[in-house]
Amino acid sequence: MxxxxxxxxxxxxxxxxxxxxxxxxxxxxxxxxxxxxxxxxxxxxxxxxxxxxxxxxxxxxxxxxxxxxxxxxxxxxxxxxxxxxxxxxALRIGDELGGHIVTGHVDGVAEIIGRDDKDGTASLVFRAPRELAKFIAEKGSVGLDGTSLTVNGVKDDTFTVTLIPHTLAVTTWGEAKVGDRVNLEVDMMARYSARLAEAKAEGY
The missing domain is CATH 2.40.30.20 (Elongation Factor Tu (Ef-tu); domain 3)
Known part of the structure; x- marks a missing residue:
């Protein structure tokens, strides 16, 4: 974890x-x-x-x-x-949980389709694989290239996150550009909630 x-x-x-x-x-x-x-x-x-x-x-x-x-x-x-x-x-018992629980099991690959830099921050727009888009929610958490980020907005299969100056400085995100492909891990709770809903609809 x-x-x-x-x-x-x-x-x-x-x-x-x-x-x-x-x-x-x-x-x-x-x-x-x-x-x-x-x-x-x-x-x-x-x-x-x-x-x-x-x-x-x-x-x-x-x-x-x-x-x-x-x-x-x-x-x-x-x-x-x-x-x-x-x-x-890897997370150890007693460590501070500063982001969200990330398993390191990537669900798929998203693509950067927009970047807007302003006042030291960067707003990035991503396109997710359609089968994973349903797991991404506004104000929810998402793992992108190993970084815990908060989703600002969602529209169809696209979503937006904002990176603060510190994150841009201490990660590879400072060099990220439109067209780059990134590893996407959806929130674990969203994935299991969706599976439970599917199972209920299927009569399990």
């Missing part, structure tokens, strides 16, 4: 396709002695397992693997060497 509060911006050092999977080498600022093998770290909203790590001169290098299912549902298939990625360590 995660909170959607980004704690580091990592960099992809190497990408290697191995059959239907993808092997990623990532540099991060987390101390190596605080990351056990098998730890879960959220990369742009995707929960990935640390398979190896080593301490460098000014950063830690970890490796993670993405399966065929993960590649099909996320943007990882387009990641290249040099890409910056939002990172978050």
């Amino acid at each position: 995660f909170t959607g509060i980004i704690t580091d911006i990592g960099e992809i050092l190497a990408v290697k396709d191995e059959g239907t999977a993808r092997h990623l080498t990532v540099a991060c600022a987390y101390p190596a002695d605080t990351i056990p093998l098998g730890a879960s770290i959220c990369h742009m909203g995707v929960c990935l397992t640390v398979t190896s790590l080593k301490e460098g001169s000014n950063h830690t290098v970890i490796t993670v693997d993405a399966s065929a299912e993960t590649l099909a549902r996320t943007t990882i298939g387009s990641w290249e060497e040099g890409r910056k990625v939002n990172l978050e360590r």
